[in-house]
Amino acid sequence: MSEKENNFPPLPKFIPLKPCFYQNFSDEIPIEHQLLVKRIYQLWLFYCATLGVNFVACLAWWIGGGSGANFGLALVWLLVFSPCSYVCWFRPAYKAFRGWLAAIGFFQTSVGAAVIMLLPAIMFTMSAAMMAFVIMKVHRIYRGTGGSFQKAQTEWSAGTWRNPPSREAQFSNFSGNSLPEYPTVPTYPASGSQWP
Numbered sequence: 001m002s003e004k005e006n007n008f009p010p011l012p013k014f015i016p017l018k019p020c021f022y023q024n025f026s027d028e029i030p031i032e033h034q035l036l037v038k039r040i041y042q043l044w045l046f047y048c049a050t051l052g053v054n055f056v057a058c059l060a061w062w063i064g065g066g067s068g069a070n071f072g073l074a075l076v077w078l079l080v081f082s083p084c085s086y087v088c089w090f091r092p093a094y095k096a097f098r099g100w101l102a103a104i105g106f107f108q109t110s111v112g113a114a115v116i117m118l119l120p121a122i123m124f125t126m127s128a129a130m131m132a133f134v135i136m137k138v139h140r141i142y143r144g145t146g147g148s149f150q151k152a153q154t155e156w157s158a159g160t161w162r163n164p165p166s167r168e169a170q171f172s173n174f175s176g177n178s179l180p181e182y183p184t185v186p187t188y189p190a191s192g193s194q195w196p
Helices: 031-063 068-106 111-144 149-158 164-175
Strands: none
Touching: 031 068, 068 111
């Protein structure tokens, strides 16, 4: 593949940094998968926007008399999680789709090299599939606890979330007993005597 000039992230000219990645959906992604990859990209943008809104909300909270620690954490999340999620989440999915196109197209040039190129394409695809599998597994666990969007709506409209016994029961469903309960306070040997 010919070297292409990096174009992502798009930075203003006055910033002395240069883009780190080359990203072009129409050039690198097969046409039948471009819509899916663009939606994954839009999901990543939405995640970054959520981190930005969280930052502004924590700033408002701090100004309003709340904790400044949350503002600091929101700033760290925005500065760290945005680029990390791009590199660790979106890029593997993008490379999986791009890797297949490059490897299949290279079979005409060199079969041996194309076979080797299939290895990272397969690995990136497996990575993306495992990420999807884990998200589905977490969703199934959530659904297995009796949670659903419909149930949450019903509880919200009924005001169940305001009821302290109900909240305590819901908390114990997820956390369980963290410490054993003792009927009496245990006794310990005096400081000068030996432990049994």
